[in-house]
Amino acid sequence: MFSSSILLQILACAIYGNWWPMLSALMYVVVPMPCMFFGGGSTQFLTSRDGGGWIDAAKFLTGASTVGSLAIPIILRHAHMIETGAMLIEFTSFFIFICTVMCFHRASLDDDW
Template identity: 30%
Template sequence: MLTQVQKIFLLSSVLSLGFVLIILSSALYHNWLPLTVVLMFLLAPIPNSLCGNTQSEDFMSEAPDLLADFGRFLTSFLLTSGVALPVTFAHNGLIKIPAMIMSLAGGAIVYGSIVTFGAIFYEPEGY
């Protein structure tokens, strides 16, 4: 098993790999539009983490949790936008196809490492 420090080191290394891919997709092809992916994938986990902790006290209640659903909607909107922007830029000729692929791979690594960090260090409240 990995210690907490080793987990943080591993996740930060993977996160930096994602950022390097995104920055290289911009720098190698002299076009800085793929950097918009960074903003989308960094903002994507925020609505889910803010709105996901609104669980009802009554576990027998079947009322829908509208705030949690809204957080999931915003997260999926930002993830879809993070994928669609480079594809749209490449389709319109604003960036090249290899830059799109590197940007998408880097964005997936960034988002995956952020979600993994949240999953590893999440401690549910005990009763």
């Protein structure tokens, strides 16, 4: 699923001959960083109600980078730097990426794996 998400990122750039949409692929690298640095590599802290300075910072950074992944194509389309089709392909890529993250999160919660 992750590979198809990256493929759609590249196709959104290659089909329209404009590589600006690849900026949102940078956010795909930034999204898991708070989990790696503040959560110990686990995604379980995202759904917990436990707080604290670093836990709250990790939740905020994860949310901000997720919103940034959606906002970058919208801003680029508003500035007429990319086409509407490229923006829609970017949204599809983001949806597949989020489904991948949710499947990983669900699999990491199960002890049977």
